[in-house]
Amino acid sequence: MGEELEYLIQTIMGGLSTGSVYALIALGFVLIYKATDVLNFAQGELMMMGAFFCFTAIVYFKLSFIPAFLLSLVFSAVIGFLINVIAIRPMVGKPVFSIVMITIGLATIFRSIVGLIFGHIEKPFPSPFPIEKAINIGGLYISMVHIWMISISIIFVLLFYLFFKFSILGIAMKAAANEQIATMLQGINIKKMFALSWGIAAITSTVAGVFLASASFIHCDMGFIGLRAFPAIVLGGLDSVAGGVIGGFTIGLIENLAGAYLDKALGGGVKEITSYVIVIFIMMIKPYGLFGKEHIERV
């Protein structure tokens, strides 16, 4: 097998695993956006905090990975609820701009609190996945971390799909996102649904954060990677769950390919910026994304 082909396939695998992180974060974004019409700029910070919860539980409380992971899911769900109660609920009925700015303010707060506690140095995350190991498929070496990340995030996406398709709670949340007044008339507690969607969004981003940290390092500016999931949801359409997931994988893939093949020509760092360039083009050509609902007003 040619060396170039091997490089290409490894780049694709790397891209898909980054993409799986984006997909999970995008899932959280879309959940909150659909339910409450809030674009949550603190999603990346929720991811970062989830990773730090897990990190603290493992390193300082000497828990093993699985209980630490579950505990951090619970913690971040609580944080999600709290955000909803303290900052978002008083803003109901205020202009969109104010609510978006509140989430930006929250992101700043979270980032600086974690920075104060843990410092600004990258720390190795006690990864549960065998990082060094790679499996050999037909002469191709593929890192185990990539396979783990991709498969677990696919499992999570499937779980969410089933949750929203078949469980009463999931269907109630979908209803609340779709039409608030009719949902209330059905006897569903809308406030509870909103709180739930914040909690679940926090959980998905914690999963993403733990993956991301175990694939590389843990750092208090990790949240900026969460902002790179924005291109994913813009590509997929802000209000489409499937779109967010597909967009996440696509953006991860494009980013990695561009990083691998354009870096030399354009002088480095292409990977971080490709997705934003894509955003500007999408906005000019097809602002509601591939799967988003078009919102048309005529005069």
Next chain:
Amino acid sequence: MTSGNFKETYREDIKVFQTFFVKFWLVLFILIMLFLPFIADRYFIYLANLSGIAIIGALGINLLTGYTGQVSLGHAAFLAIGAYTAAILSSRFGIPFWILIFVSGISASLFGLIIGIPSLRLRGLYLVITTMAFQFIVEHVLFRWETLTHGDEGIALPVPSIAGFSFETDQRFYYLIFVATALAIITMKNVIRTRTGRALQALRDRDIIAETMGINLAKYKLLSFIGSSFYAGVAGALYAYYLAFISPDHFSLMVSIQYIAMIIVGGMGTILGSIFGAVFIILLPEMLGFMSRGIASHFPLFETGFGDVKNLVYGLIIVGFLIYQPDGLYGYWIRIKTYFKTYPFTF
């Protein structure tokens, strides 16, 4: 004789100086500001200069976000374009200062025009994402296009001078910034009073109705973007000249957030609000530093993590003002004013 300040015509309502006292206090204020360099120390002048530059920038973002309702997370990118235009053209070609101030504004507004184009189709959240993407792209280009921007190392600027008079001290720079800020405020005040200003506010409040009333949305949105980024470009150029050195770190996403914080804290869609907010946000780290001196011995975190503490306070202020005082400091100002005007009645 009327018992208050009642307006009988629209012309009276939009007058700059509503009463004689407004004029009186303003003249007094300007006189005090003019004599400030003779009494204040250098550090105070330094803060005043930074505030003046921030006021110009805040007026810019208030035109776009406060008056026109187009949210931008890319204001620091426009500042950066202005600053780097001035830095590159002055350090390489030695173009004089007074030309470059305008050239920087114009180059920033060209980019404003480009970013404004997607805004014709987008609203609200989509625009936030577009401007954020623009911010990241500009930051990235500043870091990576080293032949043009010197990347991390930054660019040093010459001392600005007009007709042989060079602004080398903080005091001299103070008058330059004072004049620039005053011009910026007067221009903004008058733009808002005209048809253009009213059109912008109409399209902020209800764009569809504005369109039915004969306001060309595309034209006015783009005008707002151009005007806003022109202000940002001029502020950026002044900032670059004042610091005499710029690097990409001066124009990060956090700076964009600070500018948004300025207009939220000051008051959206008001000129006085831009001024209050800019001064408040510039002085905030100083106040924090001053307060932390007392408690730093008990909480060493205040020393080592001052940047984080600063950002934490910015975040808390944004969230707090939005929830509890959406009108900003301008709202307090109005409340205090009515309290004294109607004294001893409470309404």
